[in-house]
Amino acid sequence: MGGCMSDSQDTTDRNVEREIEKDKKQDTRAHKLLLLGAGGSGKSTFFKQLKAIHGEGHNDREKEGFKRQIHGQVVESIQLLIRQCKTVTKDPLPGIKDEDDEPFGNDDLDDARLSNSLKVEMTETEIAQFKIAKEFDQSCQYLLEIHGSRSALTEQLVTHVKSLWNECPAIQAMFEHRNKIGIPDSSAFFFNDIERIGRSDYTPDHKDIVLARYRTTGMTEKEFHIKDAVFKVLDVGGQRNERKKWIHFFDGVTAVLFVVSLTCYDEVPFEDVTDLAADVTLMNSMLESIKVFEDTLDFECFQKTGFILFFNKADLMQEKIKRVPITNAFPNYKGPQEFKPSVDYISKYFLSLNRVPEREMLLRFFFEYVLFVNYW
Amino acid sequence: MDRIFTLTMGFMMGLGLDQLPQFCMKFSMSEATKSDMKWLNSQEETIHDPTGFQYLCRFLEVHSCSEYVWFLKIYLEFEYAMSDKQRLVIARKMVDCCMTPGEPFEINISYEMREEVCLTQRKNFFLQCAKNVKELNARFHRGEEVIVPPDMFDFVYKEIKKLIRDNYWLAFEKMCLTMSK
Numbered sequence: 176m177g178g179c180m181s182d183s184q185d186t187t188d189r190n191v192e193r194e195i196e197k198d199k200k201q202d203t204r205a206h207k208l209l210l211l212g213a214g215g216s217g218k219s220t221f222f223k224q225l226k227a228i229h230g231e232g233h234n235d236r237e238k239e240g241f242k243r244q245i246h247g248q249v250v251e252s253i254q255l256l257i258r259q260c261k262t263v264t265k266d267p268l269p270g271i272k273d274e275d276d277e278p279f280g281n282d283d284l285d286d287a288r289l290s291n292s293l294k295v296e297m298t299e300t301e302i303a304q305f306k307i308a309k310e311f312d313q314s315c316q317y318l319l320e321i322h323g324s325r326s327a328l329t330e331q332l333v334t335h336v337k338s339l340w341n342e343c344p345a346i347q348a349m350f351e352h353r354n355k356i357g358i359p360d361s362s363a364f365f366f367n368d369i370e371r372i373g374r375s376d377y378t379p380d381h382k383d384i385v386l387a388r389y390r391t392t393g394m395t396e397k398e399f400h401i402k403d404a405v406f407k408v409l410d411v412g413g414q415r416n417e418r419k420k421w422i423h424f425f426d427g428v429t430a431v432l433f434v435v436s437l438t439c440y441d442e443v444p445f446e447d448v449t450d451l452a453a454d455v456t457l458m459n460s461m462l463e464s465i466k467v468f469e470d471t472l473d474f475e476c477f478q479k480t481g482f483i484l485f486f487n488k489a490d491l492m493q494e495k496i497k498r499v500p501i502t503n504a505f506p507n508y509k510g511p512q513e514f515k516p517s518v519d520y521i522s523k524y525f526l527s528l529n530r531v532p533e534r535e536m537l538l539r540f541f542f543e544y545v546l547f548v549n550y551w
Numbered sequence: 552m553d554r555i556f557t558l559t560m561g562f563m564m565g566l567g568l569d570q571l572p573q574f575c576m577k578f579s580m581s582e583a584t585k586s587d588m589k590w591l592n593s594q595e596e597t598i599h600d601p602t603g604f605q606y607l608c609r610f611l612e613v614h615s616c617s618e619y620v621w622f623l624k625i626y627l628e629f630e631y632a633m634s635d636k637q638r639l640v641i642a643r644k645m646v647d648c649c650m651t652p653g654e655p656f657e658i659n660i661s662y663e664m665r666e667e668v669c670l671t672q673r674k675n676f677f678l679q680c681a682k683n684v685k686e687l688n689a690r691f692h693r694g695e696e697v698i699v700p701p702d703m704f705d706f707v708y709k710e711i712k713k714l715i716r717d718n719y720w721l722a723f724e725k726m727c728l729t730m731s732k
Contacts, residue, residue, distance in 0.1 A: 393616040
């Protein structure tokens with residue numbers, strides 16, 4: 176066959192082979208690290224940190240993008256809080272119904288939505304705490320009419336958000352249930368700092384960038400040069416539909432960085448978020464994390480791959496554990512409702528899922544975006 | 552005509568005869584690039600421009616986001632549909648392909664959004680009608696009109712645009728601009 180090929184074809188073949196060899200050599204030189212974990216565990220936050228510390232940081236265009244995301248997060252979070260308050264108290268949503276626009280009228284859809292979302296049994300007093308006072312009607316209407324992801328924070332918008340967040344007890348009460356309605360913890364930080372982030376000359380700082388929350392989709396990879404080593408880090412989405420794609424990145428992985436949020440033991444997974452009626456003992460993101468971790472460990476290609484377990488949001492867990500016990504996700508836990516024994520139990524539980532003793536497993540903890548080998 | 556304008560412009564800018572050819576070349580190249588990628592101005596324009604859309608699809612596929620390519624293709628098909636009957640079939644395809652949990656091209660949207668689409672569907676008996684083409688045709692012939700709201704996927708489309716924007720828009724813009732240089 177080779178005899179039939181012309182010299183130029185031979186040369187081209189050799190060049191292609193040389194290129195492939197070169198790529199292979201480059202690939203083996205880099206350590207491939209795969210960031211895995213359930214949705215909202217903090218994989219992309221870790222990725223952003225890596226980029227800021229070991230990469231080239233974030234340029235002005237990226238910062239502009241983060242600014243847009245933060246503004247979007249503020250508007251969407253406040254809209255969600257208002258909508259949930261209105262749903263629980265069965266108040267009509269002001270100003271968003273336009274019957275001329277709806278060929279069928281939205282009444283039936285609204286009825287269906289209400290009947291779907293009010294499975295929760297609450298006493299009158301409990302419901303009353305979510306009742307938004309009449310004086311905030313204008314703010315609610317203004318905010319609900321905005322398309323969240325597109326809005327820049329105008330002066331008027333900042334005023335409305337500020338007044339609702341600081342003066343409306345119903346919004347604060349609903350925010351306490353953020354674990355059930357899918358509002359990120361970091362939204363409180365942005366609400367509290369709304370005047371700063373609403374300024375026209377606002378540029379997000381490192382903390383803002385790290386706290387900005389958006390769902391990662393697909394796969395992003397980046398090379399980091401740390402001392403003499405080259406690390407190729409792959410960041411992926413963590414929601415259920417995204418996890419189907421993971422298997423395509425499993426080839427040649429040096430280590431898996433599995434990220435677990437320590438606070439997610441009472442949080443409803445993104446795909447199941449409905450309303451306050453959600454039962455977090457039946458399904459929560461910690462149970463989902465455990466399942467994902469077990470499934471990942473079982474992959475044939477990972478039998479000899481090292482795992483680094485990152486326990487994220489330890490600082491938030493220190494606060495949460497005072498209010499919510501981990502028995503939501505770990506009903507067999509009998510220890511005290513304190514940070515150290517609870518984290519001990521969770522980490523041991525995760526380690527016990529490894530059924531291959533020769534596989535290397537490391538534990539790391541994140542406090543306020545700082546990595547610790549241990550948490551005491 | 553363009554060349555004459557460019558030459559005149561160079562002349563008016565005080566460039567010498569020896570500088571004019573280089574100026575014309577630079578100017579026309581940059582203009583060509585700009586006009587070639589006009590769609591890069593916004594996501595909306597990219598999606599609705601045939602070339603821009605091809606670029607975006609390729610980019611999303613490389614980043615393991617084929618489901619959005621499918622969603623956008625079906626969405627555009629739905630948007631350009633001429634009748635309720637067409638929309639009905641496309642809507643069914645959209646739900647089956649991109650909005651059913653566990654399907655290969657399932658998109659990353661919330662339960663609430665999925666439910667909203669399903670509610671609209673139930674309201675309009677899409678599923679029952681589209682299950683059987685014969686039955687569907689018979690219903691149409693009997694004059695039992697099914698009205699499919701042309702904007703029923705708009706809020707999902709907005710969400711998908713947001714996801715693409717948050718994750719990839721800057722990288723996509725950068726890639727296009729690098730390619731055009």
